[in-house]
Structures are given as C-alpha cells and as structure tokens.
Amino acid sequence: MTTTPANVDVSAAAAAPTRPPLGARLRGRQNQNLWFWVFVGPFVLGLIIFIYIPILWSIYLSFFESYNTVTPTKFVGIGNYLDMLKDESFRSSLGTFIVFALFIVPTTFALSLLTAILVARTRVMQAFFRSVFFLPTACSYVVAALIWKMSIFSGVRSGAANALLGLIGQDSIPWLSVTKPPWYWLVIVSARLWLQVGFYMILFLAALQRISPTLYEAAAIDGASSWQSFRYITLPQLRPTSAAVLLLLLINAFQAFDEFYNILSSFGTYPPYARPPLVYLYYVALGQGQDFGHGSAGAVILTLVILIAALVFNRFFSFRGDD
Amino acid sequence: MAVVNTSRSAKVGSLLRYSALILAAALFLAPFYLLFRNALMSEADLGSPRWHWLPPTWEWGNFSAIFNDPALPMTRSLVNSVLISIFQTLGVLIISGLAGYGLARIPYRWSNAVFYLITATLLIPAAVTFVPSFVLVSSLGWISTLRGLIIPGLFQALATFLFRQFFLSFPKEIEEAAFLDGLGYWGTFWRVVVPNSMGFAAAIGTITFIGAWNAFLWPLVIGREQTTWTVQIALSTFLTAQSVNLSQLFAAALVAIAPLLMMFLFLQRWIVEGVERTGMGGD
Numbered sequence: 001m002t003t004t005p006a007n008v009d010v011s012a013a014a015a016a017p018t019r020p021p022l023g024a025r026l027r028g029r030q031n032q033n034l035w036f037w038v039f040v041g042p043f044v045l046g047l048i049i050f051i052y053i054p055i056l057w058s059i060y061l062s063f064f065e066s067y068n069t070v071t072p073t074k075f076v077g078i079g080n081y082l083d084m085l086k087d088e089s090f091r092s093s094l095g096t097f098i099v100f101a102l103f104i105v106p107t108t109f110a111l112s113l114l115t116a117i118l119v120a121r122t123r124v125m126q127a128f129f130r131s132v133f134f135l136p137t138a139c140s141y142v143v144a145a146l147i148w149k150m151s152i153f154s155g156v157r158s159g160a161a162n163a164l165l166g167l168i169g170q171d172s173i174p175w176l177s178v179t180k181p182p183w184y185w186l187v188i189v190s191a192r193l194w195l196q197v198g199f200y201m202i203l204f205l206a207a208l209q210r211i212s213p214t215l216y217e218a219a220a221i222d223g224a225s226s227w228q229s230f231r232y233i234t235l236p237q238l239r240p241t242s243a244a245v246l247l248l249l250l251i252n253a254f255q256a257f258d259e260f261y262n263i264l265s266s267f268g269t270y271p272p273y274a275r276p277p278l279v280y281l282y283y284v285a286l287g288q289g290q291d292f293g294h295g296s297a298g299a300v301i302l303t304l305v306i307l308i309a310a311l312v313f314n315r316f317f318s319f320r321g322d323d
Numbered sequence: 324m325a326v327v328n329t330s331r332s333a334k335v336g337s338l339l340r341y342s343a344l345i346l347a348a349a350l351f352l353a354p355f356y357l358l359f360r361n362a363l364m365s366e367a368d369l370g371s372p373r374w375h376w377l378p379p380t381w382e383w384g385n386f387s388a389i390f391n392d393p394a395l396p397m398t399r400s401l402v403n404s405v406l407i408s409i410f411q412t413l414g415v416l417i418i419s420g421l422a423g424y425g426l427a428r429i430p431y432r433w434s435n436a437v438f439y440l441i442t443a444t445l446l447i448p449a450a451v452t453f454v455p456s457f458v459l460v461s462s463l464g465w466i467s468t469l470r471g472l473i474i475p476g477l478f479q480a481l482a483t484f485l486f487r488q489f490f491l492s493f494p495k496e497i498e499e500a501a502f503l504d505g506l507g508y509w510g511t512f513w514r515v516v517v518p519n520s521m522g523f524a525a526a527i528g529t530i531t532f533i534g535a536w537n538a539f540l541w542p543l544v545i546g547r548e549q550t551t552w553t554v555q556i557a558l559s560t561f562l563t564a565q566s567v568n569l570s571q572l573f574a575a576a577l578v579a580i581a582p583l584l585m586m587f588l589f590l591q592r593w594i595v596e597g598v599e600r601t602g603m604g605g606d
Contacts, residue, residue, distance in 0.1 A: 032429055035508045039425025040437060043418050046478035050456065051444050058455030070458050118344050131591065132348045135355070137598075138583035140537035142555045143576045144354070146562050150569060151357045157372040160357060166374075194354060202595055203602045226336075244603060255448050258539040265563045278451075278540070285454045286544060292458055299454045306448050 062296035067289060080297035089272075090298060093280035094305070100276060101253040103189045108249055109242075112197045116204030117234075130205070134198035141195065141258030148191045149176065149263050153183075176263070179273055184264065188274070191259050196252070200245050207241035208234070243317040247310060254306050257282070277302050358580075361573035362386075369570045385574035395567070396549055397575060400557040403546070404579075407472050407553060408535040414477040415531045416524055423486025424512055428498070438487075444480045457544050467548040476535065482527055485600055489523050490516070522593070523600075529590055530597035536583060554579045 057070075062080050066072030084090050119129050136144070152160045155174035162172040175183045211234065219229040235242075257278040264271055270279065281302070285295025361369055362385060364378040389397045425431075426438055456475055465471030493516065501515040517524075542553045552560070558576055561567040587594065 033431055036425050036429040036431035036434065039421045039429060039508070039512075043422035043478060043483055044437060044440070046418065046474075047441060047444060047480065050459070050475045050478055051447075051452065051480075054452060054455035054459040055447070057458060058452075061455075061458065070462050115347060118340055118347075121340060122344065129344050129348060131587070132351050134591070134595070135584075135587055136351060137594075138533070138587045139354075139580055140555050141539060142537075142559045142562065143358070143580050146558065146572065146576050147354045147358055149562065150572070151361055152354065158369075158374050160353070163374040194351065198351075199598055199602065202598045206599045206603075241603070248602065251448055255451070261539075261543075262559050262562055268564065278453075281451075281454060282540075282544075286457065292454070295454045296458075299451050303447055303451045306451070307446060310446070 058296040058299060061292050062300050064293050066293040067291055070292060072293065076293070080293045081301065084294060084297050084301060089275065090280060093275050093277045096274055096276045097254055097256075099185070100188070100256060101250060103185060104192055104253050105246065105249045107189065107193055108196055108200060109245060111193065112200035112245070113204050113238075113242075115197060116201045116208060117230075119201070120205055120208045130201075133201050136194050137196070137198045139195060141191075142262050144191045144195050145259050145262030148187055148259075153187045182274075184274060187263055188259055191263065192256070200249070203241055203245055204238065207238050211237045247313055250309065250313065251306060254302075254309075358573060358577055361570055362577040363574075364570045366568050366570050369573075382570060385571050386578070388568075389571050389575045389578070392571070395561065395571075395575065396552060396557060397554075397578070399550065400552045400554045401578070403469065403472075403551060404536060404554040405582075406469060407542075408532050410473045411476050411535040412528050412532045414473070415479050415482050416528055418477055419479055419482035419486050419527075420517070420520075420524065421512070422483045423488075424490050424516060426483070426487045427490035427493075429508060441480050441483055445484065453540055453544060456541075460545060466545060467551045468545075469551060471545045472542055472551065472553070476538075476541065479531070481601060482531065485527060486523075489520070493520070522596075525590070525593040526597035526600055528597075529586060529594045530601050533583060533586070533594070 061070065061072065063075060063077060064072035065074040065076050065080075115133050119126060119133070122129060153175040154162075155172065155177055156162065157166065157172055159172075159175075161175065165172065173183060175187055215233050215237070216229055219233055224232070255278060256276050260274065260276055260279050261270070261282075264274055270283065275283075277298075281295060281298050284291055284298060360375075360378060363381050363383070364375070365380055365382045368375060368379050389395055422441075426434060426441075431437075460466065460471045460475060463471070465474075497515055497519070498511050501511040506514060537555065538553070539555050539559070542551075542556050543559070546552055546556055554575075558572070558579060561572055561575075
C-alpha cells in the first residue's frame with residue numbers, strides 16, 4: 001500500500017546517487033528535475049494514494065466476494081458484475097437517473113440561459129438581479145432539502161405549496177407520501193433547479209459578454225429582428241458554452257445524491273423507489289452488509305457508463321461543430 | 324413614425340422584462356424568506372395549520388436553544404466544518420498552486436506524462452470513487468477522524484489544471500528578472516509569482532471553501548461518529564430522523580448557511596470569477 005508512494009520519493013532521490021547531498025543541491029545551482037518534483041511531487045503523491053490506488057484496489061475487489069473486508073480471499077470472477085447487471089434495483093437506479101436527467105437537464109439549461117439573457121439586457125439593478133439568482137449557490141443541498149421537505153412541500157395545510165393551493169380553493173397534496181402521481185419528482189427537481197440555476201447563469205452571462213457588440217450592430221443595420229439576432233448571432237456564439245453546460249448538467253445529474261437522500265429518507269429508511277445510482281450504491285456498499293465486492297463492481301459499471309456517455313456527447317457536439 | 328413605434332415596443336419589452344425578472348427574483352428569494360421566518364417562529368406556530376406571513380411571536384430563543392441542546396452537537400459540528408473548510412482551502416491552494424507552477428514553468432522530460440496522469444482523473448466523476456476511497460480510508464483507520472475528512476480532499480486535479488493554465492499566461496519577464504536576481508524557483512514562486520496571483524487564488528479559494536462547507540456525501544460516509552459530524556451532517560441527521568423541534572432545526576440551518584451568505588455579500592466578485600474559471604475549465 002504505502003510502498004508505491006515511498007518508491008516515488010526513493011527513485012527521485014536515488015536518481016543522482018553521485019551528486020552532492022540533497023540540501024546542497026536545493027540551495028545551490030538550479031536542478032530542474034529535483035525542483036520539478038519539489039513543486040509537483042506532493043500533488044502527484046496524493047493523487048496516487050487517494051485516487052489511483054483506490055480505483056485499482058476497487059477494481060481488484062470487484063472480482064472478489066468481500067463482505068466487511070478489504071482483503072478478500074474468495075475470487076468470484078465476473079460474478080459480481082453479472083449479479084449487478086441482473087439486479088432489478090441496480091437497473092432501475094439507471095432508469096431513475098434517466099428520468100431525473102430528462103427533467104433536470106433541459107429545465108436548468110433553459111432557465112439559466114433565460115435568466116442570463118434577461119439580466120444581461122438589464123441596465124437598472126443588474127447587479128441586484130444577478131446576485132439574487134446567484135445567491136442559492138451559497139445554500140447546501142441539506143439546507144435546501146430542509147426548506148423543501150419541511151416548509152414548501154410539507155404535506156400539511158400550512159406548507160407553502162398547500163397554502164397556495166388553498167388560496168385557489170384546491171385540496172392539500174401529500175407531496176412526498178404518495179407515489180401515484182409521483183409528486184416527489186416535482187420536489188426533487190425544483191430543489192436542484194433552485195440551487196444550480198445561478199451557477200450556470202454566471203457561465204452564460206460571461207459567454208454573452210464575450211460576444212462582440214459589432215455583430216449585433218451589423219445585424220441591426222441589416223434590419224434583423226431581435227428574434228433573428230438571437231437565433232442567428234446569440235445562439236451560435238453560445239455554442240461552446242452550451243455544450244459545456246449540458247455536459248456538466250448531465251454529469252452532475254448522474255452524481256445526484258444529497259437531495260434524494262435528504263428529501264426522501266425518513267426515520268432512517270429510504271423508500272424502495274426513486275433511488276438514483278449513487279443512493280443505490282451507498283446502501284449496497286456502505287449499508288449493513290458493507291458489500292464492497294458488489295459495491296465496487298457497481299462503481300466500475302457506473303464509471304464506464306458516464307465515461308461512454310461523455311465521449312458520445314463530445315463526439316456528437318464536435319461533429320455538429322464541424323459544419 | 325418608425326422611431327415612435329420602436330421606442331414604444333422597446334418600452335413594452337422592457338416592462339415585460341422587468342416583470343419577469345421581479346417575479347423570478349421573488350421566487351428565488353422565497354425559500355430564504357421561509358428559512359428566516361421558520362427559524363424565528365415558535366414550534367407551536369410552525370406546526371399550526373394556519374399560514375403566517377410573519378412569526379406571530381418572534382422566537383429569538385431558538386438560536387440560544389440550539390447551542391444548549393445536548394442532543395444537537397451544534398458547536399462541535401460548526402467547529403468541524405470551519406476546520407475542514409479552512410484546511411481544505413489552504414491545502415488545495417498550496418498543493419495545487421505549487422503543482423500548477425511546476426507543470427507550467429519547470430522544464431522536465433516527463434512533464435507531459437505527469438500532466439496526462441493528472442488530467443486523466445478529471446474524466447472520472449468524483450462521486451463514483453467514493454466506494455474505493457472509503458475502502459482506502461477505512462483501511463488506513465481514518466474513519467471518524469478529521470484527517471480522514473480533510474486529507475483525501477486536498478488533491479484536486481481541476482484546481483491544479485486551472486493553476487497551470489493561469490501560470491502559463493503569467494508574464495514571463497517578471498519571473499526572469501527575479502531569476503536573474505538569484506531567487507531560484509522557490510524564491511521566485513513565493514516572492515514574485517504568489518503576490519501577483521492573489522486574485523486568482525481568491526477565486527479558486529472561495530469556490531473550494533464553498534464546496535468543502537456544503538460537502539455531504541464524503542462527510543456522511545467518513546464522519547460517522549457524532550464528534551466528527553460537520554454541520555451539514557448534523558442537520559441531515561435531524562432532518563431524516565424527524566424527531567426534533569422543527570423551528571430550531573430551521574434556526575440551525577440559518578446558522579449553517581450564515582458564513583456563506585456573508586461570503587456572497589462581501590466576496591461575490593471572487594466567487595463569480597471562481598465559477599467562471601471552474602465551470603469552463605473542466606471541459
């Protein structure tokens with residue numbers, strides 16, 4: 001375990017056995033190889049210990065039966081992988097991710113682009129509006145989950161959403177305790193929407209400010225309508241930002257955990273539905289069983305899924321960028 | 324005639340725009356309003372079926388109550404959050420700043436290979452490595468320790484990548500002058516480069532701090548004992564256990580986000596720059 005990082009140090013120091021002692025070389029004339037490792041070494045060492053070794057070790061564990069142990073003995077081949085792929089709840093967690101992504105990616109994209117455009121065109125109180133939309137970024141998912149679960153969408157009459165329904169003469173809705181219709185999706189999606197719109201709005205605002213005003217001036221002289229200049233100048237100019245934002249949204253949706261866990265679990269138990277991949281993995285690997293074998297196999301499968309999705313996405317967008 | 328039409332449609336357009344902005348701003352501020360209102364309500368008023376725009380009685384005692392409740396380790400979890408966030412921010416700035424500078428400025432035969440080793444980890448979503456990282460940290464015996472919460476988070480490939488890009492754009496002439504004065508790599512970095520990179524460091528630092536303060540999955544997995552709870556874990560435990568005074572839970576949540584609200588008021592410029600850098604640097 002700790003031999004690999006030690007080796008890096010040893011090899012760096014042993015690379016020049018005949019030279020003067022280390023202290024003299026550091027004080028003396030610049031030794032570039034040595035200084036490179038003085039600057040970069042701590043980071044690379046940490047990366048190897050805390051990223052590379054865990055990943056390799058996890059791949060190793062995924063081929064073993066390892067309940068409650070990280071030094072397993074029973075090799076099971078690809079058994080864990082087959083179990084995971086056969087497992088109905090693992091596959092349904094991928095389904096949950098797809099549903100969630102279909103809700104959250106387009107809505108966040110549209111709303112952050114819309115707020116960015118509105119804020120960019122505003123002269124009076126621009127800083128105020130920008131700050132208001134950006135402020136939720138300061139909030140954690142836990143605090144948002146508390147507000148959403150216990151105040152806005154609490155099933156009781158005095159919950160904000162139900163109080164609003166009461167104003168227009170509607171009955172209260174038990175937002176989180178029914179699955180038909182699945183109102184919990186509204187709760188989950190609106191919480192994340194509120195938390196992350198401001199972040200992507202900032203990215204779009206920066207991109208909008210980079211568009212040269214002469215493009216709009218030329219279009220105005222040619223008599224373009226505001227819709228036309230949006231369609232044929234703004235959107236194409238925002239293309240790289242849009243692609244990056246979509247990819248970030250997709251990857252972040254894939255990693256959703258905090259709001260699902262905090263909004264849906266109560267009295268220490270999580271309902272059997274609406275388990276995105278990480279929630280599922282959390283309960284398999286770190287629940288009572290501490291099933292590291294299946295948990296690791298699941299982590300490997302999920303990493304491959306997101307890598308392939310990102311590659312396909314990049315391919316798709318670079319293709320379209322070529323023409 | 325055309326001019327009049329244009330100005331009238333411009334007026335209508337700007338009226339619509341401001342209406343939309345004000346409506347959206349009200350919706351975005353509403354959750355904060357509820358947080359403040361609930362934190363200052365009494366438990367009985369919060370639980371009553373009647374809707375209250377403002378607390379019928381202002382319960383300022385909620386704030387002292389959460390610090391005196393033995394079941395809710397408020398002080399301890401706040402201290403943990405402060406320690407973790409500060410150490411992680413400083414650690415990331417120093418470790419990634421050094422690494423970024425080395426990669427950008429010190430010629431080395433394997434520099435590119437090292438750079439690929441670093442950027443390859445950007446492709447792996449951090450959250451799917453939590454199972455393997457947990458396995459490692461548990462075998463180091465770091466479960467329920469502050470070092471288990473802090474140290475694995477110190478090595479951020481994205482921060483190193485961004486520092487490298489930033490130092491590549493740093494004017495080389497200044498460094499060369501310092502080098503000729505005999506400062507060497509170490510002295511040039513600390514005495515010339517660092518003082519001229521404070522703005523960039525502030526941008527990366529604020530974003531790192533916010534991320535560390537709001538982190539949830541890693542502290543949930545590692546900080547299992549009450550003594551190592553962060554403030555987010557303390558809140559979450561009471562939220563999902565549902566056996567707590569609700570208005571006091573809102574008061575605790577308000578305390579938990581207060582430091583970041585302060586940051587947003589006073590350091591927004593750096594946070595915005597940090598978002599722009601980290602958001603677009605990752606792809």
